[in-house]
Amino acid sequence: MSPRPSTLLGLVLCLGQTIHMQEGVWPKPSLRVQPGPVVPRGRPVTLVCRGPAGAELFRLEKDGKHEYYGQKSESQDGWQGTKARFHFPTVSEDMAGRYRCRYHQDSLWSEHSEPLELKMTEEDSTPPSGPASRDYTVENSIRLGLAGVVLLILVVILVEAGLSQRRAPQGPQE
Template structure:
């Protein structure tokens, strides 16, 4: 087992019990331990992999700005940003834990798959996980609708249809706050995204995009948002049972009402017959 692995394992024993508060000295000790483990790995030539993020996000409207932030080792001497579609790279000398790479205007020439890495002494880290920088607003926005309805009960099926005025080879469905968008490859003016057995987790705001297969990082403008509302099926059953019971109760009341009216008319007829004077009999001499 390496020294860094042992140190990380030992530090885990300092974790506080649930519900307790970590003291400042313990927080400092954990921070120093993390830094020390990374320093040991740097001496061994295995630097931790950096992370690459885009702010305000990876979907940027045409000609708007974005900042790519690479976060790595505190003792890094240089950060490098690479675009896989190009042989060029950008180096930023720094002694900090992160470096910023601003892009003032996103165009087709700046979109693509990016990675970053950093240098410590004579060692370069492994590249970060790829980040896809996408430009939106390159084509007219499509429309997004829910079939049969944007309000469904849990357990039901729903289809989200992305409709364009032109034919495209790819369509993308993106959920606000979702991890990864969904792709459909189909040459058509529309694409159907089927959600089978909807759960509460499927609820939220959706948008869709259209694009061509030869320009994967140039998307249309986003559709207007569609709010998918998922209702609890158990409440539906409960409401249905109540409606059935109310309907039966109403039917019973209606029958009782009819019987009461008939009884009243029958009683009234008997009373009128009893009160009617008998015909007089003629006296015969």
């Protein structure tokens, strides 16, 4: 007895629905960037993908392409799960873009994380060195203090002049 085409079609549809349902079984990973999403050119950046405790392998994707793979590492910050760190020692123009990550667990890949936009800036955000970076707070405080003393002396002189004018006799005495 051979199976009918409608029976085979039903089996394929059930199997396809089961596989489709299994793709959404795992929680969505999260993707963060350190120090932040805007990084000066030439500086280091680390993208951290976090998944549940059973995650075996992580994948970082840039602009929809499978770019980088990372091994899991146990979380040290009290979060019960695993994470993978993707460290880039120097940010260049080609690193700017939209990143997402996913993890592999029990022979299945998770959903993608929410996208993270990494931007590169040309300027270096380090403070300049040398005379231009000098802190003038102390010098300005001294100047304000001296100005206050001079103002106080002027007020004392004006008050003394006003009081001495009142004490002076008004006109000739007879």
